[in-house]
Amino acid sequence: MTGFELWTRALGAVVVGGPVALTVALGGASLLGRPPREERTSRLVEATIVSGLLATLAMLVTMLATGSRRVAVDFGEWVAVADSYHFRIKFVFDRLSVPVAILSFVLIGTIGAFASRYLHRERGFNRFFVLYSVFALGMIATSLAGTMETLFAGWELVGLSSALLVGFYHERRAPSRNALWVWSVYRFSDAALLLAVVTMHRLRGAGDLDVLFGFAAWPEARADVTAAQAFLVGLLLLTAAAGKSALAPFSGWLPRAMEGPTPSSAVFYGALSVHLGAFLLMRTSPLWERSLAMGALVAALGLATAAFAHVVGAAGTDIKSALSFASLAQVGMIVAETGAAGVAGWVGGRASGDVAVAAAAAAVWLRYVALAHFLGHACLRTLQFLRAPTLLHDYHQLENAIGEGAPRPTAAAGRRGDARAEARRYRFALERGFLDAALTTFVAAPFTRALRRCDSLERRWTDWLSGEPSRESDQVKPRPGTFDEVL
């Protein structure tokens, strides 16, 4: 092993090992029933984030100094079954993963510092930071993943911590219901991603991104698959991304996720987690870009989501919901840019002469635009979310500064077109595009009804076989305020 390899391996170990150690320390202490004091937790978080950030920056400097556009840190095989299955722990530092990792450390660190004050003496302080550490680990693992399996593991960690933070306030019902809703969408998206991972594994014989996309650095990498294969896998990836990034038709979970504490709303749904779907599409773009239809579909879904979020966000009556839809509109645009890059890349690969060169250059440029959009938007939205709890205070300060009431928009100012269309638009926005209602009416309710019917048939069957009432569980009666309304 050369000195360069040793150095990058050490840096990689610090970047990934820090969040692992933090999760083990905070989670282990909780399991033993001895959670650390607040100050100690804050110091641990600070040390982990700062060391991770410095190691990532050192990696960036090393890459710039040596001219390496791509550094792979391979920790070897984690699981292998003969030559049928291989799971490598491998991380890749390139032009996509390094900025996202730096952004993650910066924003997670900011939120950590904010939350240690915001949640001071809250009952759930320790619980928040355990989930926060799981989130940090998931985010870093996903952004730096060098194999699809590692990416999937990180993806699941992010999903679980997100859902549990939505249900952070245990004493109220609404957060629990919303957490279950978010988790259900996430599980659907996880299943789609796992199927995509396994299909990719099957197509290329490995989940290693180098094997899947060739050894070229992002954004120039290209996978060697047919258009049909690219479309099939791309569809699964898009489904996974749509669930995670709340793209249409899964957008309904985003405002529900605002039930969590403000720091988690900021870091999950304003900054990082909500962009993870877009990141997945960027990371796997060398594969699905081989299909023109897939590129067009990604762009169309991004634009549709942006338009939807713009319309629905206009009717938001609380700051966090308004911000969440504003965030979604931008995520939609980032996805649209990624899709447009895919279309341009496809044209670049098929056309000839100047057209090919121009299209290829446009594709690369659009990929960088999407990445820059992601980074900038995440920072801006974090700031807005963190200021959200003091919005009224800020507003009053502004009014004091200008010496009079700030101008407020009137109902008439926002009106366009005839009154009936306006009312329809307003209803559509207020009901959030009826997406949640559609999912409840056409998916959740029939599912529950059918299974309850099966349950009732089972009861009759077991009663008949037993020759007497067979269910003791029927005597366990629920109290009013049932949980069933979730399903």
Place this chain on the structure above:
Amino acid sequence: MNPLSAPWLELAIGTAAVGSIVVGWLGRPDRVYRWGVAFIGSAFACSLLASLSFYAEGPAASPGARPSPLALDDLSAPLLPAVALLHLLTAVATARAHARRFSFSWSLAAEAIGLAIFATKGPWPLVGLLAASTVPPLVELRNRGRPTRLYALHMALFVGLLILGQTGVDARGPASAAPGWACLALTAAVLIRSGAAPAHCWVTDWFEHASFGIALLYALPLSGVYAAIRLVVPIAPDWCLRLIGLASLATAVYASAMAVVQREERRFFAFLFVGHAALVLVGLGIHTELSLCASLCLWFSAILSLCGFGLTLRALEARFGRLSLAVHHGLYERTPVLAVFFLLTGLASVGFPGTVGFVSVELLVDGAVDADLPAGIGVLAASALGGIAVLRAYLALFAGGRSDSSVAVGITRRERFAVTALTMLILAGGVFPQSGVKTRETAAAAILKDRARRGTAATPAKPGEAAASEPASPRSRPLR
């Protein structure tokens, strides 16, 4: 003398059997508890040493090399201590107040039979032991004054089909294949014992009526899967295994979906368990080396994670009685440690990263997709629904409200020991899975080799077919 060469396997079974008789004579509950735990602990130590002896010195030096119907092999070596550990931790975690209800004598008898099952390869001794294993649960139901008809009907059918099938298999000539009807009878027996739909009702009924600890001990070792591997896989034609795969896949999806809508925690657990048992059989039905290895990994992880999950639920039940999942209980503030264990073991059971189930589910999905895409989708659906069911139960039990009482009901030391031990195993298996996977891979290869030796693999498993018609890919290797 090398201590590992002692007959630990026989000692483990003997200790449990003797313990059952001795404990049955004792009258005072505190003495019963102490002696019961001592016997169960000794049986666990012996089974651990038997397993270590197998791995340290190989099958030739293990007790099985001596003239005895009992023997360990690659399949059973890790399962034996796992089953003994399940008994030990369940006994340890039994609250003193419930020690009267927990029958140590019958539990030890069931352990002796269970250990003997997992150390038996011969068909008829195995059939006998499997039949005998149905008796302690029946006694448990009778002792508790609960209805037994449904259980007895299913188990009578199971034992009847088992005997009928094995008789048919034995009646064939040495050179001829087992008759189809005999294989079908054995397949049906295995499906009934594993709780495949519609025969899963005995499992839900069993969890409804038995004490939770005893219910766990009888169900979790998945003796039906062991019967399938020993009695069906070696002799059954491919269509029989496909039948097992199909029935199990349908059961896995159905049971996981049913777990999502259950309104009471025991039925929820029962369906989660049925889903897991079915998923293990799905890998068996596909019977490629990868899927079989996945199946065996999942079997092991299901024992650990569902045991932890079950013990956590049992601890909750001990404090609050049978709990409805149709309301929010908001128990987190009163029992935060139980909440954490509940979530961790529950998520481990559905294959969450960092836990022992993660690799198992990954391998199973991989193996299933490799052989048959719809099967892979089915496995994924079952896993996704299982995850939703677990979080729904967590939120119903621990969130969404404030518990009325302020009386502290924290976890006891013995419960903490039991669940922490399981959690450590779950996490250790999740972080360092390779050694465990390697042993399961060896066991899977041995099972398939045995099947090929008997000439029952008339048509190769699908990846093999693919390999014959397409250029060889690293993932579509024919069975060796």
